[in-house]
Amino acid sequence: MKQKLKLWSVFSIFVVLLASCGTTAHIEKDDNADFARYKSFKWIDKDGEGKNDANQKNDFTEQRIRVAVNKELEKSGWKEVKNRPDVLLSYDVLVERGTKESTNPVYTRPTSRVVFNPYTRRYTTIFYPSQFAGYERDERTIREGTVTISMIDTKTDKTVWQGWTTDEVNSKNLTIKEIQNSVRSIFKKFDVAKN
Numbered sequence: 003m004k005q006k007l008k009l010w011s012v013f014s015i016f017v018v019l020l021a022s023c024g025t026t027a028h029i030e031k032d033d034n035a036d037f038a039r040y041k042s043f044k045w046i047d048k049d050g051e052g053k054n055d056a057n058q059k060n061d062f063t064e065q066r067i068r069v070a071v072n073k074e075l076e077k078s079g080w081k082e083v084k085n086r087p088d089v090l091l092s093y094d095v096l097v098e099r100g101t102k103e104s105t106n107p108v109y110t111r112p113t114s115r116v117v118f119n120p121y122t123r124r125y126t127t128i129f130y131p132s133q134f135a136g137y138e139r140d141e142r143t144i145r146e147g148t149v150t151i152s153m154i155d156t157k158t159d160k161t162v163w164q165g166w167t168t169d170e171v172n173s174k175n176l177t178i179k180e181i182q183n184s185v186r187s188i189f190k191k192f193d194v195a196k197n
Contacts, residue, residue, distance in 0.1 A: 025169040027187040035155065035162035041080055043153070044087035066178050067093050070185035071151060074192070087156055094150040097174050102144045105137040147171035149184040165191060 045068060071091065072082055109132040119126050150166040165188035171180055 025167045025184060025187045027165055027167040027184075027191050029163065029165040029188070029191045031164075032160065032162040037163075040088040040153075040155075042083045042087045043075060043080055043089045043091050044083060046090050046092040046154075063095060063176060063181070064093075066176075066181045067095070067149070067151075067185065070182050071189075074185060074189035078192070089162065090154040090156055092152050092154070094148075094152075095176060096148045096150075097145055097171060097176070098148075100144055100146045101141050102170070104140045106140065108135045108138045109133065110135050145171050145174065147176050147180060147184075149176070149181065149188070151185070151188055163192070165189070 071093070075082075112132045113130045115128050115130070116125055117128060118124075146168055147170075148166060148168040150164065152161055153163040154160065155162045167184045167187050169180065169184065171177075176184075
């Protein structure tokens with residue numbers, strides 16, 4: 003029994019640590035929107051050219067975002083349709099340079115000093131422990147990627163929900179893993195917001 007308890011405690015700590023590594027998502031929603039009546043969606047074509055887009059890298063990003071969002075919406079029972087959708091979906095990706103600051107505490111080195119005590123006529127070592135000396139500030143240039151997903155009601159033509167997340171990325175193009183993590187963290191908040 004103790005073995006199972008240890009195993010479950012290690013597993014639960016692992017899950018908590020893994021969950022804390024995700025990106026933080028933010029949402030805004032129209033409080034008057036009735037999400038119970040929304041069951042179908044359609045994507046808005048970004049540039050109106052569709053397959054004639056010359057930028058292939060954006061095509062891959064668009065395809066990956068659409069697949070990730072479709073997967074999350076289908077988990078909630080939504081369906082992609084070509085005609086008469088309840089909501090229109092659009093996305094935006096922004097990768098920009100930023101700076102990341104970090105501060106680290108700085109301590110002095112512990113030292114010792116040998117002194118002669120005239121009363122005892124012996125040498126004694128005095129130990130001086132390390133002391134807090136202040137903070138060391140470090141600033142570095144990073145790339146931040148922001149993924150934004152918007153839902154527009156087709157009847158009112160108003161945005162009824164928007165979710166976004168920002169995270170540090172390695173290059174100017176988002177990887178499939180970065181896209182999936184961003185979309186997953188946004189739609190964790192979608193389930194809470196639609197209720």
